[in-house]
Amino acid sequence: MAAFTLKINGQARQVDVDPNTPLLWAIRDGAGLTGTKYGCGVAQCGACTVYVDGQTVRSCSMPVSAIGTSEITTIEGLDSKEAKAVQAAWVALDVPQCGYCQSGQVMSATALLSVNPTPTDNDIDLAMNGNICRCATYVRIRAAIHGAAKSLEG
Ligand code: FES
Ligand code: FES
The missing domain is CATH 3.10.20.30 (Beta-grasp domain)
Known part of the structure; x- marks a missing residue:
């Protein structure tokens, strides 16, 4: 020890x-x-x-x-503006199912938006590739990242 x-x-x-x-x-x-x-x-x-x-x-x-x-x-x-936008989009789209993977998903999604404020589907898939969801919430995750990006515009 x-x-x-x-x-x-x-x-x-x-x-x-x-x-x-x-x-x-x-x-x-x-x-x-x-x-x-x-x-x-x-x-x-x-x-x-x-x-x-x-x-x-x-x-x-x-x-x-x-x-x-x-x-x-x-x-x-997590308290950056990107994190707040991600968390709001997650709630708005009811992303989690069991929720177990979601801390990691939110961390990776926030990191993505911090370096790429307007990610394409392909950018999202590449950035989120290492975050597995056994409940297969991938479609909502992608939509929520786009939603968070939109809310951060302007
Ligand atoms: S618990 Fe660390 S990557 Fe799965
Ligand atoms: S929400 Fe259940 S593992 Fe992702």
Whole structure:
């Protein structure tokens, strides 16, 4: 075990875990932020998506010891205008079914709109490709991203 101070959502959080512990478990069990989900554990489903210094990362596959002083953002800390537009569009279109994958979907959709405010269907499919939804909400996800992009126009 070792003590790590993680910067999560703008706050310093002390976690006491094995250095090889995936960041996901440091966030969930160490910091008590359970919005980030465990799906596959092998970087294949996107349920555990967080930002590390603004970049999307599969937190199940990154050891906590690799984080250093990087800034971590989880679903609980999303507050950009893109994030608000995505969340509003998600509600308006009733995107989630079981909801399990949706934190990761929202994190990836927000990241996409932050770099590409007017994504095409193809852009969306490419950006969201690593986020699996076993309830197959893909059609609503795509529509909600377009809706969020429209609401951000002007
Ligand atoms: S749990 Fe991390 S990608 Fe599936
Ligand atoms: S809403 Fe159920 S897994 Fe995506």
